[in-house]
Amino acid sequence: MAHRQAQRRSSIHDVASRAGVSAATVSKVLAGVTTVKPENAQRVFDAVEHLGYRVDPLASDMRRAKRRIIGAIMPEFESEFFGQMVSELEGLAEQRGYTLVAASSRESEAREKEVLARMHDWRVAGVVLAPVRNEHGPAAGFMKANGMTGVLIDRVLADDAFDTVSADSAAASAEVARELIGKGHRHILVIGLGQQAATVRARLDGFRAKALELVPDVRIDVVLSESEVEPLRALLHDYFDKGAKRGERPTAVYSLFLKGTLVALSEFRRRGWHCPDDISLVGFDDAEWMQVTWPAIAAVVQPVRQIAAQAMDVLFARIDGGDGPPKARLEPCKVLMRESVGSPGSGPHSGGGNRQ
Structure with a gap:
């Protein structure tokens, strides 16, 4: 029985060879460095397209000690709030060339810490954590003890170790x-x-x-x-x-x-x-x-998009080396008084007028 040989993944050296430039030049072009001659940059782009080359995040990030991965931990995914939050965070991470890996703590602080420890093992660049209870839980303590970069959202107030973003x-x-x-x-x-x-x-x-x-x-x-x-x-x-x-x-x-x-x-x-x-x-x-x-x-x-945008702005500022004391941000909500609210007295509200 014949065995088909698995197609080898193109490397940066294959791109360099086809474009007629050095591997260092290819790396600069893909990193967005603008000092490369335009003609050389175009040859690199043409070679990338022809070879179907994709950056190997594991190989490149191991050299940088951090991967281009952002972790997100939510209490659960069933609600519209947290489902939309993950979707917003994912889009914002990808705009910056990162991949979002999301997990649910299932409303368990023990699982929350366990998931965070795995993300630490993966050397994620940063974490967006919506804690089960508050900013003083075991997961936030783990992040602080291990020097992780992160931002706390939703069920939090101000914190002395991490930036926080939540609805007002x-x-x-x-x-x-x-x-x-x-x-x-x-x-x-x-x-x-x-x-x-x-x-x-x-x-x-x-x-x-x-x-x-x-x-x-x-x-x-x-x-x-x-x-x-x-x-x-x-x-x-x-x-x-x-x-x-x-x-x-x-x-x-x-x-x-x-x-x-x-x-x-x-x-x-x-x-x-x-x-x-x-x-x-x-x-x-x-x-x-x-x-x-x-x-x-x-x-x-709740202002889901605004919370997500603020959280990612703060997180990437910290990833890029921003310092200064942690800040607490509160985003305003909208209160929509729909038809379920009226004045008392229009129905049997008082005096034991309950309708069973």
């Missing part, structure tokens, strides 16, 4: 409070995950501070779940049942995370409540289903 969650939540208070809501339920996440603290504190500033006697109930869907569903069910026995319930719900918005809406529908006639709903983070359902769900829209 506190200001956005303050705007939500202003909108709900302005429509007459005086009993509001806030739901979210455990307060260990920096963004949850910022969102809750921003909302509470503005609401109390506007109406000091406003009632703000808080239901937090340490994990996501099922525990929160049980907590909400219990919360509303207890309120029904006392003949009371909130006139509005503000969810601090996307899945919480869906859980709240599901609980409303199970009880036969309709937005905004019976109860208003606002969610932090936007998704396509929130825009196309009826009524459309009011949402805080």
Whole structure:
């Protein structure tokens, strides 16, 4: 049986031989050095095209000790926010001639550190890390201990070791409070995950501070779940049942995370409540289903593109040798008050008027 010989990958020396120049000249042309004679540069480009030559990143980067690879670690890929974030980071990395390698921590700090250690073994040039909880987690500690170049995004505040870029969650939540208070809501339920996440603290504190500033006697109930869907569903069910026995319930719900918005809406529908006639709903983070359902769900829209662009600008500035103390950047969000928000009193909000 005949065996076909595998085609040998063209080398920089093959390009140099065909173009009639030195390998050093080929390297300069491919690196964008403009001092090479135009005719020689054109011969190099013609040889590259004819031979189908591609730079071997492993061979070239081993000489530089760092590869042209950027690592990105996200808590998960299922949400539109993190999915779009990876897509934006990938495009920005490729614009600079780098390849993005993305991985999910699956909301586990142990896995987050493990993935980061592998990226360190690969000698990535830099890392964009969206930590599971905050800037003080084990992965950020590993980056600092091993002298890695990186930027922290999303669930972070300021840090003394790394630049941070995140949405201005506190200001956005303050705007939500202003909108709900302005429509007459005086009993509001806030739901979210455990307060260990920096963004949850910022969102809750921003909302509470503005609401109390506007109406000091406003009632703000808080239901937090340490994990996501099922525990929160049980907590909400219990919360509303207890309120029904006392003949009371909130006139509005503000969810601090996307899945919480869906859980709240599901609980409303199970009880036969309709937005905004019976109860208003606002969610932090936007998704396509929130825009196309009826009524459309009011949402805080995070600036994904701006966060990605700022993160990559900062990261490559550090890769290129930029120094100075780390900076914390906050990107403004948009608050879209859609049809799920109305004024209390248009439905059976008070006095035990729950429709089961």
